[in-house]
Amino acid sequence: MTDIYRAAERLMGMQDADWQRHANPLSVWSRFTCLPLLTFAIYARQWIGWWSLPLFMLACLWTWANPRVFPVPSDFGSWASRTTLGERIFLARDRYDIPDHHIRASHVLTSLSALGLAPLAYGLIVLDPYAVLAGLVAIILPKLWFCDRMVWIHAEMTGTTPGTPLSTPLMPPERT
Template sequence: MMDIYRAAERLMGMQDTDWRRHANPLSVWTRFTCLPLLVLAIYARQWIGWWALPLVLLAAVWTWVNPRAFRPPEDFGSWASRGTLGERIFLARAEYDVAPHHIRAAHVLTALSAMGALPLIYGLIVLNPWATVLGLIATILPKVWFVDRMVWIHADVTQSTPGTALPDPTLPFERTTQ
């Protein structure tokens, strides 16, 4: 069965150094600009025609560059940093004891985000601003909640408290199978 989360990670080409950089809160918060910029670029075809294509390309480049654009933080204790670290644990959930309720919640939130993409796509096709904005919000809000769930996963697996200093983002020891 295809793991959509792993497929996205492979598509982005994320390596350990990229993940450390992406744990910078500036990277996490500016990451939420990627979809709105792409949507705006696509919607711009209404005003500038084919000249919107370079804007779409720029938005796609920003989506790839964003996790790599910032230095790793000195402290990985922020909500945003822990969300990134939790996502790494979630991606490697076969090696960690991630509670089933976290996995279920992540799947539900991903499905909600995908359902939000339906009015977004419709709005972009027919150039309906209300459907586009509704879809954009319905796509992004579950993603924010997903990041919050990743913070919770990080806290559970590492037995740490969100908001406290975390100078070393080393992931906990992976579960060994015998």
């Protein structure tokens, strides 16, 4: 079975330097604009026809560029930075002993987010703004909760407290 998390990481082509830049809170928070921008570009076909295609391409470019355009943060201790650090641990779960309850919760939250694709797709096909909004909310809220789970993974695996300054991106020891 394909690991959806690793497939997404490969699709984005994230390297170590990209992950460090993505740990900038500006990158993490502005990342939540990507899906609404893509959605708007698709929905805009109702008003501007094929001119929505350049908007869609710009939204795709922003989605790819977002983790790369911000500088590496001077402090990795914020909630947003730890979201990224926790996600790196989670993506490398074959190298870390992540407690099963975190893995189960992460899969459930990802599944809940995926359920939001149905109303979003329906809304975009029939141009129903309420279905689009419901789909966006159904995708983004579990994603926020997933992000919080990543902070929890990072805190538990590194023995640190979120909000405590970190001058470097602290990772736990790998499985031996």
